[in-house]
Amino acid sequence: MHDDILKLALDLSRTTGEKIGSIDKIMVKTQILSMNARLEAARAGTAGKSFAIVAQEMGNVTDEVSALSADLHAAISDNATRIEAAGRQMMLDFRGKRFADMSRNAVEIIDRNLYERSCDVRWWATDSAVVNAVQTPSPDALEHASGRLGTILRSYTVYLDLWIADRRGVVVANGRPDRYRGVVGQNVSNTEWFRKGMATVSGDDFIVCDIDRSNALGGAQVATYATAIRADGQERGAPLGVLGIFFDWEPQATDIVRGVSLSEAEARNTRVMLLNANHRVIASSTAFSEGEIYPLMPTEPCGYYQRGKKLVSYALTPGYETYKGLGWYGCIESKLSD
Incomplete structure (x- = not known):
């Protein structure tokens, strides 16, 4: 939905610009016609004086319309730029928060699973x-x-x-x-x-x-x-x-990171991970190297940030019941469209 809003704003800006451009072209033609009319009126002498006044007014109207067109084009361009920026930020915030929630859910699932392991060992x-x-x-x-x-x-x-x-x-x-x-x-x-x-x-x-x-x-x-x-x-x-x-x-762990609910398009452009306390990748929905350290830069327990053309969403384990967790993170890295 957010992508559609942004696309609509960009389409509106492009269409409006095209129409204003068409108006400008018509005004240029009108100005040329007005100039030619004044030249012909001058050549006609006394007989062309009345027509010269009409041609002059025609030129004035053309100038006013051109000035109005320029002002309108500037205003629409400015608003379209702001709408685009707001739309991109809205899309970024929506996706970032959603993926941060998914990251938290993934690490919570593994913590609930491991909490059961802590119960098993003490019981057995x-x-x-x-x-x-x-x-x-x-x-x-x-x-x-x-x-x-x-x-x-x-x-x-x-x-x-x-x-x-x-x-x-x-x-x-x-x-x-x-x-x-x-x-x-x-x-x-x-x-x-x-x-x-x-x-x-x-x-x-x-x-x-x-x-x-x-x-x-x-x-x-x-x-x-x-x-x-x-x-x-x-x-x-x-x-x-x-x-x-x-x-x-x-x-x-692989079942958990690959089981995160993503659309088919999202799945092609995202990587879901579990990271240990040192940010070493311990599970990934895509292939990874043994001992890979992911460059996570958390500033709060749950959040997101943009790194180049990628959006990084993350969540620190909250633990589960008496299991405090090991400081692990759920993390989703997604590619941003141009």
Whole structure:
């Protein structure tokens, strides 16, 4: 609709200019006719005096019409320029605000999704099979824990794998030993998720790591959540190990950025992204390079700005319930028409 208003203003300006131009051409012809009439009247002498007066008045009227035409052309050109500028700004504001809202919606969807992951890890860390795997780690207990994790994975298809590590950082069980061989026995004591998971204060706490690729999980992009497994599954029990859950990031995030409601024309000229706190692209509706840093310049939690011939709209994650988020942004970059 805003595009139509701007197009109408430009068409009106162009059409009016063309009509005024036509009037000017007629006035030029009229002035030439008036001049020729005065010349003929002068040549006719006394007999042409009356006609000379008419020719003179004809020239005066032509001058007045030409002056009026020039004034009208200047006024219309000025107003058309202002209408065009106002129309472009209105279109820019409308699109910027709309895309900023869409950016916020995209990052809110992923935050709601990841909030559920924070609930999952805290809940599963109290499962008796998980607790027994590090509290009384017999072969039967470890086998039972692996089977229990496998059952969870069959129901929660958004995870690549679930790992149980003991207090030394050695993985003692995982949910997909057939797919990810060699996981059990790995020492993960130096990983961020294990160290921070062991340091959680209570069963209500959890940690989440930024999006990264995991060689142990086939090089897939993962969002890792972890919390301590505590004695007897108690909220304040002593930490006996860590449960790490690996969210299959790429397909879930890609569905979100490609699922933003855009028209076919908009989709051809926009790029929808999720950016981490350092503005690294972690999901994009178009192809992107690994480690790409997007030059976002936010001045407020939600907004938009023009950069060259592109409109950049963005929104900082507001978090979801008890999940504060990781400072991520939803971002939509769109091309502006000439």
